[in-house]
Amino acid sequence: MPRQVNNATLELVRSFEGLYLEAYRDEAGVWTIGYGHTGFDIAGGAVKPGRKLADENEALAILRVDLDNVAKDVEKLLLIRPKAELNDNQFGALVSFAFNVGIGNLEKSALLRRLNGRDYLGTIPEFAKWNRCNGKVLRGLTRRRNAEAALFCSFPPPVISAS
Known part of the structure; x- marks a missing residue:
């Protein structure tokens, strides 16, 4: 079973992407809708001018599918040892990063x-280098990369079982 993204990752992506129920062009000129969705979806086809979503629930469902797909692609890029050693927040930081910059750029x-x-400390400053769009430093991307690096450095809360 593919690794799932945790709620910390979902909330990070939601907070930086914002919710748009109608298609718009992002800073890179890419048609986008919902929470940063730029591809195809089963219900509505390609994101294009005039495309609308019914509500936040539809946008959230699309985001979950998008993040699951990116998570599968991220897993394919990780060697066995880092993959086994990453906690859910570290994995989530990579998924958020790849969702935003593209899996090819992560690769x-x-x-x-x-x-x-396995240079985990050396990995952290690498997030910050990806804060540009069309050669221009964007404050929002700088904030996002800092949030991803912080998520990468954090530990998920412990799971408390009722026994």
Whole structure:
């Protein structure tokens, strides 16, 4: 079974993407809807001008599918040892990063090379290097990369079982 993203990751992505029930062009000129959705979905096809979602629940359902798909792609890029050693927040930080910059950019990044080399401390500053759009530093991307790095450095809350 593929690894699932945790709630901390879901909330990080939601907070930075924001909710848009009608399609719009993002800073890179890409048609986007919901919580950062840019691809296809079963109900409505491609994101294009005039595309609308019914409500936040539809946007959230699409986001969950998007994050699950990105999580599968991230897992494929991780070597066995880092994959086994990452906690849910570290994995989630990678999923958020790849959701935003694209899996291809993660694949060719020094961030992934450091992580797969088990240089976890060296991985952290690599997030900050991805704060530009069309060559321009964006404050929102800087904040997001800082939040992803913070998530990467944090531990998920313990699971308390009722016994």
